[in-house]
Amino acid sequence: MASIKRYPESLSGSSSQAYATTEVLEKHHAQYPGVSKSKVLRKIDIRLVPVLCALYLLAFLDRVNIGNAALFNLRQDLKLGGNEYNTALVIFFVPYVLFEVPSNLLLKRFKPHVWLPACLFMFGLVTVLQGFTQNYSGILVTRFFLGLFESGMLPGCYYLISMWYKRSEAQTRYTFLFSSCSLAGAFGGLLASAIGKMDGIRGYHGWRWVFILEGLLSCVMSISFYFLISDFPEEAKWLTAEEKAFVHARLQEDVGDSGINEKMTAGRIFRALKNYKTVLGGFMYFGFIVPAYSFVYFSPSIIQTLGHSSIRTQLLSVPPYACAFVVGMIVAALSDHYAHRFLFIIFSACVAIAGFAILFVEHHNSNLQYGALFLAATGTYCGMPIILCWFSMNVRGHIHRAVATGWQIGFGNSQYTFLDDPVESSTLWPFFCLVGGIIASYAFLAKDAPEYRSGYSICISFVCLSALASFLYFIGLTVENRRQVGSKGEEGKVEGGGSEKDDVFVYLR
Numbered sequence: 001m002a003s004i005k006r007y008p009e010s011l012s013g014s015s016s017q018a019y020a021t022t023e024v025l026e027k028h029h030a031q032y033p034g035v036s037k038s039k040v041l042r043k044i045d046i047r048l049v050p051v052l053c054a055l056y057l058l059a060f061l062d063r064v065n066i067g068n069a070a071l072f073n074l075r076q077d078l079k080l081g082g083n084e085y086n087t088a089l090v091i092f093f094v095p096y097v098l099f100e101v102p103s104n105l106l107l108k109r110f111k112p113h114v115w116l117p118a119c120l121f122m123f124g125l126v127t128v129l130q131g132f133t134q135n136y137s138g139i140l141v142t143r144f145f146l147g148l149f150e151s152g153m154l155p156g157c158y159y160l161i162s163m164w165y166k167r168s169e170a171q172t173r174y175t176f177l178f179s180s181c182s183l184a185g186a187f188g189g190l191l192a193s194a195i196g197k198m199d200g201i202r203g204y205h206g207w208r209w210v211f212i213l214e215g216l217l218s219c220v221m222s223i224s225f226y227f228l229i230s231d232f233p234e235e236a237k238w239l240t241a242e243e244k245a246f247v248h249a250r251l252q253e254d255v256g257d258s259g260i261n262e263k264m265t266a267g268r269i270f271r272a273l274k275n276y277k278t279v280l281g282g283f284m285y286f287g288f289i290v291p292a293y294s295f296v297y298f299s300p301s302i303i304q305t306l307g308h309s310s311i312r313t314q315l316l317s318v319p320p321y322a323c324a325f326v327v328g329m330i331v332a333a334l335s336d337h338y339a340h341r342f343l344f345i346i347f348s349a350c351v352a353i354a355g356f357a358i359l360f361v362e363h364h365n366s367n368l369q370y371g372a373l374f375l376a377a378t379g380t381y382c383g384m385p386i387i388l389c390w391f392s393m394n395v396r397g398h399i400h401r402a403v404a405t406g407w408q409i410g411f412g413n414s415q416y417t418f419l420d421d422p423v424e425s426s427t428l429w430p431f432f433c434l435v436g437g438i439i440a441s442y443a444f445l446a447k448d449a450p451e452y453r454s455g456y457s458i459c460i461s462f463v464c465l466s467a468l469a470s471f472l473y474f475i476g477l478t479v480e481n482r483r484q485v486g487s488k489g490e491e492g493k494v495e496g497g498g499s500e501k502d503d504v505f506v507y508l509r
Contacts, residue, residue, distance in 0.1 A: 035246045052157045058218045059153040060184040062127040067297045068192035071310040072206035093437030096147035103152025117225040123149035124218025131211030166254040175332030178385035185321035193314035280473040287466025291459035293440035305450035306366040320377040328382045341390040342474040349467040352379025360456040
């Protein structure tokens with residue numbers, strides 16, 4: 001098993017990172033004199049991150065465009081009464097949760113450049129078919145298959161990125177990827193406002209054209225992604241042999257061997273419920289997933305209650321997402337700079353709570369309500385990628401990371417950072433993600449408009465839950481780091497059941 005650098009007991013946080021970085025850089029320079037770290041990282045950034053961001057932007061756009069379509073007579077045409085629209089939102093999460101881990105394992109089997117474009121093409125096709133549905137049953141069936149084919153997109157993208165970058169480098173890249181959600185929300189609003197003007201063409205209402213055209217875009221783009229998406233570092237054709245060895249060595253220094261050829265065992269999966277950090281990590285993301293889905297599905301409806309037309313509502317839905325993207329990137333850069341995650345999660349939670357609290361108490365000042373949407377979106381979409389990164393970049397190995405990232409997205413991203421058994425990303429997570437999706441889908445009911453007090457109180461409660469779980473989790477990691485460093489004389493024994501002489505795995509906090 002690969003060696004992992006132990007930091008001196010007197011060092012912690014950014015100090016320990018600086019200490020380790022200097023030694024590792026000197027070692028790598030001696031081993032690979034012809035390789036420039038900055039040049040290799042720049043090459044990876046250009047070839048990997050923008051492509052995955054574009055891929056996930058299309059995936060998220062097809063997932064949430066129903067919120068924009070709802071403003072163009074979707075409910076009336078399909079005769080959706082009561083909570084049937086909310087049920088159509090919920091059914092998406094059933095296959096989405098159940099097939100996330102199998103999808104990541106298939107991604108490893110068929111390679112990312114094959115599996116991810118195939119998923120993109122299929123859910124693009126389903127989105128097109130969604131535009132031709134005629135009744136409640138039709139929208140339920142298409143939403144189900146949309147969840148099935150989208151299940152592997154986010155965990156697959158996060159899994160792939162985690163196999164290329166060190167933990168201290170990952171937050172900015174993760175946030176850039178996750179910010180595709182914000183860009184999709186902004187782009188979706190602009191696109192829907194334009195497509196909505198096609199209302200009546202060929203006898204179709206605007207909502208049908210939203211699904212048809214955006215689905216066609218995904219189908220067409222999937223062909224190009226087959227040639228653009230990179231596989232794992234060991235298989236990248238655009239890196240030289242020396243650069244591949246350099247990438248492998250630096251990742252090995254950080255989290256150990258990538259384990260590209262390792263086999264999956266049932267024992268690693270069924271050890272899932274052993275550690276309390278798994279449960280806490282799941283609740284951290286669970287607390288953010290409810291307000292995130294609530295916002296993306298219902299923000300157009302919320303803005304419309306402020307007295308705007310359908311087209312103007314689509315346009316006004318763009319700025320909060322744009323703000324979330326910019327602030328999210330700044331927060332991510334700071335998080336990477338200080339090699340710290342916890343306080344940035346708490347900051348994000350406070351911003352989100354402030355936004356939802358204003359919306360809860362203020363119902364007469366439309367400008368203040370609209371401004372509160374900026375706070376709600378920014379806090380929510382800043383916190384989620386930090387939680388995602390905190391977890392997956394502390395997990396070693398292909399199989400471990402494939403299963404862990406699948407479960408983490410399925411729950412609401414566990415921040416569990418276990419050295420040799422990161423597969424212990426609890427089997428309860430899919431259940432909680434399903435619950436989170438159901439809660440979000442039913443948080444804002446038509447009967448509660450325009451005040452939506454129940455919806456805002458639900459969002460505030462769940463963000464508080466995430467903050468509490470993050471605090472407890474941070475305490476757990478702090479205690480674990482001290483225990484690991486304190487036990488360095490005990491043959492480097494680690495909690496995963498393995499043993500690594502003179503090695504202590506330091507959790508990134």
